[in-house]
Amino acid sequence: MVTDPQQACFEAGIKFGSLYHQFAGTPVSPDSADSLERAIADAIENQPFCESVAVDIDETALAEAVDDHGYVELTGRFMEVRMRIEYEDVVVRTEMAMADGYPLMRLVSVE
Amino acid sequence: MVTDPQQACFEAGIKFGSLYHQFAGTPVSPDSADSLERAIADAIENQPFCESVAVDIDETALAEAVDDHGYVELTGRFMEVRMRIEYEDVVVRTEMAMADGYPLMRLVSVE
Amino acid sequence: MVTDPQQACFEAGIKFGSLYHQFAGTPVSPDSADSLERAIADAIENQPFCESVAVDIDETALAEAVDDHGYVELTGRFMEVRMRIEYEDVVVRTEMAMADGYPLMRLVSVE
Amino acid sequence: MVTDPQQACFEAGIKFGSLYHQFAGTPVSPDSADSLERAIADAIENQPFCESVAVDIDETALAEAVDDHGYVELTGRFMEVRMRIEYEDVVVRTEMAMADGYPLMRLVSVE
Numbered sequence: 001m002v003t004d005p006q007q008a009c010f011e012a013g014i015k016f017g018s019l020y021h022q023f024a025g026t027p028v029s030p031d032s033a034d035s036l037e038r039a040i041a042d043a044i045e046n047q048p049f050c051e052s053v054a055v056d057i058d059e060t061a062l063a064e065a066v067d068d069h070g071y072v073e074l075t076g077r078f079m080e081v082r083m084r085i086e087y088e089d090v091v092v093r094t095e096m097a098m099a100d101g102y103p104l105m106r107l108v109s110v111e
Numbered sequence: 112m113v114t115d116p117q118q119a120c121f122e123a124g125i126k127f128g129s130l131y132h133q134f135a136g137t138p139v140s141p142d143s144a145d146s147l148e149r150a151i152a153d154a155i156e157n158q159p160f161c162e163s164v165a166v167d168i169d170e171t172a173l174a175e176a177v178d179d180h181g182y183v184e185l186t187g188r189f190m191e192v193r194m195r196i197e198y199e200d201v202v203v204r205t206e207m208a209m210a211d212g213y214p215l216m217r218l219v220s221v222e
Numbered sequence: 223m224v225t226d227p228q229q230a231c232f233e234a235g236i237k238f239g240s241l242y243h244q245f246a247g248t249p250v251s252p253d254s255a256d257s258l259e260r261a262i263a264d265a266i267e268n269q270p271f272c273e274s275v276a277v278d279i280d281e282t283a284l285a286e287a288v289d290d291h292g293y294v295e296l297t298g299r300f301m302e303v304r305m306r307i308e309y310e311d312v313v314v315r316t317e318m319a320m321a322d323g324y325p326l327m328r329l330v331s332v333e
Numbered sequence: 334m335v336t337d338p339q340q341a342c343f344e345a346g347i348k349f350g351s352l353y354h355q356f357a358g359t360p361v362s363p364d365s366a367d368s369l370e371r372a373i374a375d376a377i378e379n380q381p382f383c384e385s386v387a388v389d390i391d392e393t394a395l396a397e398a399v400d401d402h403g404y405v406e407l408t409g410r411f412m413e414v415r416m417r418i419e420y421e422d423v424v425v426r427t428e429m430a431m432a433d434g435y436p437l438m439r440l441v442s443v444e
Binding site: 006015 | 112116
Binding site: 129133136137138139140142143146147149150151153154155156157158159180181182 | 240244247248249250251253254257258260261262264265266267268269270291292293
């Protein structure tokens with residue numbers, strides 16, 4: 001009733017929702033962006049069927065946005081994410097990037 | 112390249128990951144379970160393509176688990192969730208419930 | 223070495239940090255603001271020494287800020303919070319409100 | 334009306350509540366514990382008056398607790414935290430560790 005490609009896409013969605021809502025709100029500055037990128041990727045790669053996660057926090061955008069205290073809360077406008085999910089024989093590639101002011105999570109390919 | 116049913120399943124996954132990682136860790140007691148159930152459902156129903164969310168927090172399990180302070184942190188072992196996602200002409204039904212001690216999120220049907 | 227008023231202020235701070243970082247990022251719209259206000263207050267009141275929490279989400283500000291999907295992620299700019307903490311004989315009143323574009327958490331009185 | 338030591342203790346509490354409720358629920362395994370420790374410390378050190386944060390995730394406890402998927406959700410039972418807060422002339426030392434099965438956040442000294 002549910003196909004492997006559908007299941008693979010469901011798993012991909014879970015990882016994106018998890019990543020975003022676990023880490024959005026984290027205090028982040030240009031100096032702490034590197035360790036946060038790595039921890040986010042390592043954390044989400046723990047989840048089932050998640051083969052790789054790459055997180056890129058935009059330090060230039062952070063530097064322009066920081067308040068008087070030198071940091072901001074992480075939101076989708078400051079990061080891009082790419083993931084590869086493997087479920088049975090299906091490989092799903094996904095990414096999150098800003099589109100029209102909204103952090104758009106999308107399926108790039110299902111193979 | 113990506114079909115509507117695949118996209119619908121991706122959207123369903125996003126909602127589950129969001130729900131879980133936004134609200135896991137919330138202090139909850141038998142007395143506050145009702146308002147939390149409702150707020151979780153209302154919050155996630157805001158997301159695109161999410162037609163309905165039902166959250167059932169198990170007050171009996173909470174009552175048995177509460178510490179000396181009368182509450183616990185919300186985890187998957189205390190809640191069941193059902194969602195209906197609609198994307199184009201596709202309806203996806205999903206649920207989360209405990210299976211082998213792990214809060215399993217699964218696709219019930221894709222139609 | 224640590225006085226009761228100091229301990230009471232520490233407890234007050236814990237509640238504010240908990241509230242903010244648990245719920246920031248929640249999808250919220252004018253229609254779902256009420257249930258979220260109530261759930262936040264009920265959840266944090268579970269914590270030790272927390273006698274009362276009042277949360278006011280600004281529905282007018284939400285309505286102006288919502289994206290094409292009709293919701294935003296909750297941040298400090300959309301809510302005001304007041305709490306009363308009681309530890310031994312000490313009563314601490316605190317509030318969070320925007321100040322210079324930053325959600326400022328502050329001690330109102332320690333008595 | 335509010336003394337500097339009281340304000341310093343309030344700031345210390347905010348950091349603990351933030352740390353716990355931002356990162357509780359993060360998927361963590363023995364292999365990803367190091368990057369998470371570092372990211373948590375770097376993130377919270379961004380906050381005002383927070384001079385240093387040390388996070389120790391117990392990899393032995395993680396290894397015993399991991400499920401079939403090789404990871405658990407981070408909770409207080411797996412980590413110890415120490416922080417130094419400086420506000421005006423006041424130095425506050427705090428720590429979080431398990432006590433009676435509950436992750437106890439406490440003031441160690443206010444000087």
